Structures are given as C-alpha cells and as structure tokens.
Amino acid sequence: MKTCPNCRENAPDNASVCPRCGQSIQTRSVLGLVVRIIFAVLVSLICLGLGAFGVCAILFSNPSPVEQATILLLVVLMLPVWGLIMWALFRKKK
Numbered sequence: 085m086k087t088c089p090n091c092r093e094n095a096p097d098n099a100s101v102c103p104r105c106g107q108s109i110q111t112r113s114v115l116g117l118v119v120r121i122i123f124a125v126l127v128s129l130i131c132l133g134l135g136a137f138g139v140c141a142i143l144f145s146n147p148s149p150v151e152q153a154t155i156l157l158l159v160v161l162m163l164p165v166w167g168l169i170m171w172a173l174f175r176k177k178k
Contacts (some may be wrong), residue, residue, distance in 0.1 A: 091104050091131065135159050138159040
C-alpha cells in the first residue's frame with residue numbers, strides 16, 4: 085500500500101493518484117536517495133577536514149589569540165551548518 089503525502093490515505097500499490105484527494109502519489113527514486121547520501125558524505129568529509137585543519141592551525145602554527153578565537157568560532161559554527169545541510173537533504177517533505 086502507498087500512502088498519500090497530502091491526506092495520508094492508503095492507496096493501492098498500482099495507484100498513481102490518491103483516491104480520496106486526487107493528489108499525485110509518487111515514490112522517491114532510489115537514485116535520488118543515493119545521490120543525497122553521496123552528497124551528505126562529501127559534505128561531512130569536507131566539514132571534518134575543515135575542522136581538523138582548524139585544530140591543526142591552532143596547534144602547529146602558533147596563531148595570535150584573535151586568530152585562535154576566529155578559527156575556533158569557524159570550527160564550532162560548522163556543526164550547525166552541517167546539521168542544516170543534513171536536515172535539508174533528508175527531511176520528510178509534506
């Protein structure tokens with residue numbers, strides 16, 4: 085059984101529109117999911133690499149306190165940015 089994304093009514097597997105509200109019932113393609121997963125992995129690796137670069141910059145280059153604070157702020161801000169990107173990729177659309 086398929087579920088209508090609009091009214092949550094159950095519809096037969098072979099239905100292309102909801103019998104209750106007439107909304108188109110489309111299943112997400114596997115290819116679209118694979119592309120989103122690959123993009124999520126790449127974004128995660130980039131964030132991880134930038135975070136590691138920031139930590140190494142603080143540990144090995146002896147930056148000034150202002151530079152240290154800037155690097156730490158950027159590293160800390162990467163987490164919510166990463167979370168927003170993951171949310172946008174994998175949220176359930178109504």
